Amino acid sequence: MRSNLWISAILVLVLLETIDGGRCPRRFRRRGCRALTLPNTIRSNCQAPFRCGDECRYECVPGCVKRTGARVRVCRFGRYWRGGRGLKCSCRPCGAPPDVRYAGVSGCTAPFTAGTTCSYQCNTGFRRVGGGEIRMCVDGRWEGSTLNCAAIPCPTLTVPAFGSLTPPGPHSYPIRVTFTCNTGYALNGASSTTCQANGTWSDPVPTCTPVQCPTLTAPANGVLIPIGATSYQVRVMFICNPGYHLNGASSVTCRADGTWSNSAPTCTPRVCPTLTPPTNGALSPPGPAYSYPNQVTVTCNPGYQLNGVSPMTCQADGTWSNPVGTCTPRCPDLTAPVNGARTPPTGENSYQDVITFTCNVGYVRTGAFDTTCQADGTWSNPVPTCTRMMI
Structure with missing residues (x-):
């Protein structure tokens, strides 16, 4: 009996709604519907008290998706919510x-329940180049674009002169x-960066400088040319002063291992011929x-006179400045004849020296006019005499 009454009431309400064109009849507008709560949903577009004709919208909470039911419900005649079955949401949890x-x-x-959000962040040294940083668990799946991270670039490095980078x-x-660095060049600075x-480099780019060989003297x-040059591949030449002979290599080259290709030479005096x-x-x-x-220096024994030049010098071209002289006997000293004179008056008693004699006025010479110092140390003629002229 009671069920028949309910059916009759419902038929009357349906009829009234049909007659009213779907609008809430005036006599029911003050009546209110009870709040309609649907699990895992968010209600909007309406608020208590819910009057006849109020329209409420339902959406699944974040992380849940609609499975069945209507999103819009309307309060009718202050007694029930029209719009079909209520919204049902699926809220399955997610894995890691x-x-x-x-x-x-x-x-x-x-x-990780439905609606859980996880934040992604690029690791140190990497930057975001695409995708999103937030992922949400939506009905058993992680929604949101995948974060794309790329390594942070550093400025372009310049290859050091005479070197390379890897x-x-x-x-x-x-x-x-x-x-x-290339062969023959030394690294100045850090060997790596x-x-x-x-996005910065830990160390600056090093330089490659030529290997240095020990300083040459x-x-x-x-002399050496050029002076002070010690770098890789430099060629140094040696020249001896006039009168000196080079013993060794005339040039050396600085090698890649920092050593010279040859030892430094020496300059020794030129030798002159042996003297007798x-x-x-x-x-x-x-x-x-x-x-x-x-x-x-050439010297003669006592009683002998040097014929030649002394001293002699060993010259830069290896020859003597003069030949060795000879030692010849000295002739005895001669005195002028009595009442006469000799020319020169003194000295001149060496080999081939010539002394002439004259007599004073009124005196006559008896003997040779001159005499020559001979190689055997004797004079070619004795000293003449001067005798008074007879009148």
Whole structure:
């Protein structure tokens, strides 16, 4: 009986709604509907008290999706909500959030229920180049675009002059670049540099400078050209002063290992021919070896006179300035004849010296006019005499 009454009431309400064209009849407008709560939904577009004709919209909470039912419900006649079955949402949980290359996840922990959000952030040294940083668990699936992280680039490196770098660019975090220098060049600075998380290099680009060989000293009595050059591949030449002979290589080259290709030469004096002392004489120093610029003095024994030049000098071209002289006997000193004179008046008693004689006025010479000092140390003629003229 009671069920028949309910059916009759419903038929009347349907009839009234049909007659009223779907609008809420005036007599029911003050009546209210009870609040309609649907699990896992959010109600909007209406608020209590719910009057006849109020329209409420329902959406699934974040992380849930519609399974069945209507999103819009209307309060009718202050007694019921029209619009079909209520909205039902599916809210299945998710598994662990997916891993993203070069990124970490934070802001969420298990269990990962529907609506859970996880934040992704690129690791240190990487930057975002695409995708999203938030993923949400929506009905058993993680929604949102995958974060794309790329290594932070560092500025382009310049290859050092006379060197190379490995690997070639471009370079990004955390790559390590190694520098090497060509043969004969030394590295000044760090041998490697690393692209850091902030996009800068850990060390500046080094330089490659020529290997240096030990400083060379000019040989005694010589010079080197150029002075002070010690770099790789530099060629240094040696020249001896006049009168000196080069013993060794005339040039050396600085090699890649920092050594010279040859030892530095020496400059030794040129040697002059051996001298033989003159008969009845001596040499000082006595020899036997003489070299530039030695001087040799020639002396004769007592009673002998030097015919030649002393001292002699060993010259830059290896020859003597003069030949060795000879020692010849000295003739006895001669005095002018009585009442006469000699020319020259003194000296002149060496080999081939000639002395002439004259008599005073009123005196007559008896004997030779002159005399010559001979090689055997005797005079060719005796001193003449001067006798008074007879009147």
